[in-house]
Amino acid sequence: MDNLILTFDSTFDGFLSAVYYAVKNRVRPVAICSEDAVQTMLDCSLQHIPTSNQHSELVRRTLCDSAGYDCLKRAYYTFLSSAEDSVMVSYTYILYALKYGKSTSSYMSNPDMLRAYKLEKNVVYEAARMKGFLRFAVMEGGVEYAPMEPE
Numbered sequence: 590m591d592n593l594i595l596t597f598d599s600t601f602d603g604f605l606s607a608v609y610y611a612v613k614n615r616v617r618p619v620a621i622c623s624e625d626a627v628q629t630m631l632d633c634s635l636q637h638i639p640t641s642n643q644h645s646e647l648v649r650r651t652l653c654d655s656a657g658y659d660c661l662k663r664a665y666y667t668f669l670s671s672a673e674d675s676v677m678v679s680y681t682y683i684l685y686a687l688k689y690g691k692s693t694s695s696y697m698s699n700p701d702m703l704r705a706y707k708l709e710k711n712v713v714y715e716a717a718r719m720k721g722f723l724r725f726a727v728m729e730g731g732v733e734y735a736p737m738e739p740e
Contacts, residue, residue, distance in 0.1 A: 592619055592633040598640050599623035601668055604676060605645035607638040608683055612648075621676050648683070656686035656693050666709040678704050 595611060595618045597603035607621050619633060629635060652661045664686070667679040682705040686693045696702045725733040 594618060594627065594629070594633050594635050595621045596624045596627050596635060596637045597621070599625065600640060601665060602642060602645040603638070603640040604668055604679070605648040606641045608680060609641070609644035609648050610636075610638045611680075612684075612687070618680075621680050623676075652683060652686055655690045657691055660686040660693055663705060663709045666712040667705045669712050670708040672708055672711075674704075675708055678708055681705070 593616055595607045597607045603623075604621070607618075610616075611618055611621070620627075622628075624637065627635065649661060652664065660682075664679050664683050667675055667682060669675070670678075672678070678701065681701045682693075685696065685699070685702060689696060693702070697706060719737060723735045723737055725735040728734050
């Protein structure tokens, strides 16, 4: 099916279910996005993929077995990025990891791989920055609050 947009429920398990659907059915979607962020195009059809813990666990295990835990972690951190294209970058990264296995990290000259690496580094950097520099203030009722905004 040409010009397919896959939607999921905004969770990483939902995303992995969409990856499972795409790989199993041998479709190359033009976009994979969460239900609340979908933007339809004129000649595209939408396909909602329900979250399946079995499918997401199968993708996790397959990715870890073929490419290693670091590849799964990079796909997850890429998915967590606030970049607009983070979901598709994570999807492309998973496809490369399934194809090239443990040698995936040696393909950094590929622009898709490099983008995934940079998005992962941004997420790791922001998490470390929050842990190191975020200061909480106690509000009424004992609630702790710290203003923070991702890059």
